[in-house]
């Protein structure tokens with residue numbers, strides 16, 4: 001089992017490496033994940049003057065949407081990878097959003113005073129944190145009494161063909177080690193109740209979870225493969241193990257399978273995320 005520092009170093013390097021793919025495919029990724037961000041913010045009751053913290057904010061969502069909903073408020077976007085937050089700043093500038101700041105830090109060691117924020121969001125970040133219990137205690141510490149935490153994680157792979165189609169094809173050419181259940185991976189928090197139990201252990205009340213459907217939409221099967229192979233953490237890591245001919249065989253297999261999801265000139269592949277909310 002790697003140490004917390006080793007996990008953080010690995011994650012920092014991974015997401016620095018993935019950042020160009022996230023910027024290149026920004027509009028496709030953001031369209032896919034938007035229903036999850038919207039569902040999360042619905043439960044956070046964002047006020048005009050909201051003080052909000054977005055953890056593992058990556059390229060800025062859902063924090064930048066909060067900044068737009070709270071013109072007299074302030075949003076802090078945090079992430080381990082400076083390269084991801086640089087993209088968030090560019091996205092904010094493009095939308096003329098100014099009521100935000102970025103801070104590079106790890107979710108389990110936050111440089112903020114107790115009871116600073118009205119709300120905390122963590123969209124698709126929990127599964128990459130070295131110590132999920134310690135991180136949850138940090139989120140609760142920086143929340144004001146009565147403030148809310150809302151996060152989202154992916155449910156099991158079978159309900160997320162948008163990524164499993166690619167991973168199954170890669171597995172025919174590369175040896176994929178089974179993920180460490182306690183180590184960072186996309187599906188680490190997929191079990192129902194997994195994140196809710198962390199919330200309750202950290203003292204949150206009115207904990208609730210619900211599922212939200214997503215759809216990855218691309219112009220073609222080839223575009224689907226290009227974007228998945230450039231921004232999905234599991235796929236990018238697995239593809240590093242294979243040579244060019246194997247990569248071409250994988251691409252051909254994926255593009256063939258994804259054809260089944262093509263309709264009216266678009267490819268639409270479903271997935272399911274789970275949102276979890278709790279109150280301090």
Ligand SMILES: C[S@@+](CC[C@H](N)C(=O)[O-])C[C@H]1O[C@@H](n2cnc3c(N)ncnc32)[C@H](O)[C@@H]1O
Nearest residue numbers: 011015056057058079080081084106107123128
């Ligand atoms: C899938 S991205 C999610 C980005 C964004 N929240 C979204 O939904 O579009 C996961 C992010 O978690 C960040 N991350 C990984 N480990 C972290 C840690 N220990 N502390 C803070 N952020 C971390 C990565 O750098 C990456 O930007």
